[in-house]
Amino acid sequence: MTAASQVTPESTSRRPSLLILIVIAIALGVVCGLFFPAGLTRVFVTFNALFGQFLGFAIPLIILGLIAPAIAELGRGAGKWLAITAGIAYLSTLIAGFMGYGASMLVLPRVLPSDPPEALTNPETSLLEPYFSLDIPALFGVTTAVVLAFVVGVALTAIKAPTLMTGFVEFRALVNWMITKIIIPLLPIYIFGIFLNMTQGGQVATVIVTFLGVVVFVFILTWIMLLLQFTVAGAVSGRNPIKMLGTMLPAYMTALGTSSSAATIPVTLRQAVKMGVSKPVAAFTVPLCATIHLAGSMIKITCFSLAVMMLFGIEIKPGLVIGFIFMLGIMMVAAPGVPGGAIMTAAGLLSSMLGFNEAQVGLMIATYIAIDSFGTATNVTGDGAISAIMDKLIGKGKGQEELTLEAEELEVRV
Template sequence: MSKGFRIGLLPRIGIAIVAGILIGLIAPDWLTRIFVTFNVVFGQFLSFAIPLIIVGLITPAIASLGRGAGKWLGITAGLAYLSTLFAGFLALLVGLVIYPYILSRGTVEDQGNPEDALLAPFFTIEMPPIFGVMTALILAFVLGVGLTITRGRTLFQAAIEFREIINKVISTIIIPLLPIYIFGIILNMTVAGEVFRVIGTFLSIIVVVFLLTLVVLLVQFSIAGAMNKTNPFTMLKTMLPAYATALGTSSSAATIPVTLRQAMKMGVSEPVASFVIPLCATVHLAGSTLKITSFALAIMYISGIPINIGLMVGFIFMLGITMVAAPGVPGGAIVAASGLLTSMLGFSEPEVGLMIATYIAIDSFGTATNVTGDGAIAAIVDKLSAGRFGTPQPVVLDPAEDSLDGREEA
């Protein structure tokens, strides 16, 4: 075993879920109160950090659109955003049609909040955020767009360095503590007698989400195939090694070499593939958006939260922007999206915790959808460029920053 080996995030989440169920069946009051206290404090810290995460990740992402490859960077990011929106709206439409038949409306609300069944924490620490989530989004847009216009080097460099700080906060504080937080959520649900019903409910949602990811890929490659006059199923078959690799790594960035190789085998020119594939590993998260929208709608349905179609449409548009900008570290997408879940959809702390747990539990399927769809976007950009793309410098990502497999260099 190498010196740098550690248990990955996904196994830790799995251990936390199982341990939460087992210990919850026999947990004494003092143990329950310890984890109630931790969840309250950690939840306060998340509330404080979310606006900073949004500003720190979205500002430099928008500012970077005015730099580097310029036109094709904007086109690629635009295609990624459209793909992300399609996935989100597909999840919304299917959820509105199917959920009434497979979920029981308001069952969690009828039986009470599971957190109410727990003892009070030993203490609480108030950590009010500097500003709200919507303020953070507006500030990020203003700063990001302003930097693309003024091209101010000093502020742009400050935004880049602030992003590094935020990435460190996520990777060294939030992500390592997530398993404990999720353990507390599951412990909470077990003590309240809710956990087995909720698990049964989400198993059916997981099946729906998996089927929807296949639909998204079929649509993406049908469009790419039509534009390139190529059989979409042949293109999709060529990209299967990237899909399989992402299932194992749960990392878009770590899968870049395989995705790049398969995209070129699919017929995408090397200049386009070497630029689009690394970029899409960061900005194209259709699978992640589909998962978040599907699970959020399911939680709203079983919790009795009113479902406003107009609000959900706005949520998907904002989620698409957040997904384009956010995922720089493991779990960064769902952590950044949790701000929208609370501010726009009115999610409580236990509901956000449940979202994080379910998102990470099937993270590999969303990631596999993301990277496979990157090949379709590369094929579309290759057709649009018609040889005029040139040889832009590829976007270089650090796979270690986006890996859930827990392996690091010694």
């Protein structure tokens, strides 16, 4: 049992469900938007303006704090099997993103309204303004944060700088604290304010009806991705892919309840071993993939991003979307294994690369978290497929000692 597996589903079940809070916030926002006076609504709009500024300040710090130590830790130990596992996980994540892109361009134009109302495409004409705003400039931009994180992370793999490494690990703990103790708890109020303002502006009915169809579409895509992953894993390992997927279903169901990859590690690890993966390989790949393999999250963010762009009339340039998918795949490596962690990590890219405004980013956060558990369930179930592939590549008895050492190092990381 790894250190990460000490976080059990039972321990997380005592916490309020973020999904339930978000659903309540959306419902209250819609209902209250029907009768709240404009003056009271502007109070929440003002909070959203301030919180949005804080998010803009925090996102570059989140990127630096998560990506830099993640890259540095990926360079430790024997490295060969770690690099191969990370490469397979990144490839799987990219395939998920491009599958979401291709399917969205084929299906979403037929699902989304061809002529959205004026209030949706031009929200500034109907939304209320805050009483006041406070400019909180970020220390550096999102692109600068990504480049700096890569430079620092790669440098830490090449030189011995234990003090600096310890500092970035502690900085990551601070960033995770900021996400879990400040940003995530305030998100329901933020989402409430967004839907409250959208309801009074006449947008919310169109948005909710539209995104229900997108939710069903994304759910179907996640299962297509799982079938693809286990078909490949079955072909490589010589096992029945349907039986493999069936064995991993307890991990899928556990993730539906916890919405946390980290909290599901014990169940994922147990089911991977039941599937036939050797214990040293499972102990290494499962905690690692819980951190770096987010194919389900990739599908959700890609599809919802394209849906928002279509709804709001933002031009979809293939080159821009392809670059976004490659960058998002890297960002997913650094996403913390907590509910909503992936979308908070990706929020900077939505603004900097796709040009989303505050309301559009807020809409992305709301819709993502509303089905967060389905993406997490896809992530952890796919980890079993990668474990089976790695078990075949490594071979029984080959490289087990160095793999065990790397698994022990990953206990500290996850």
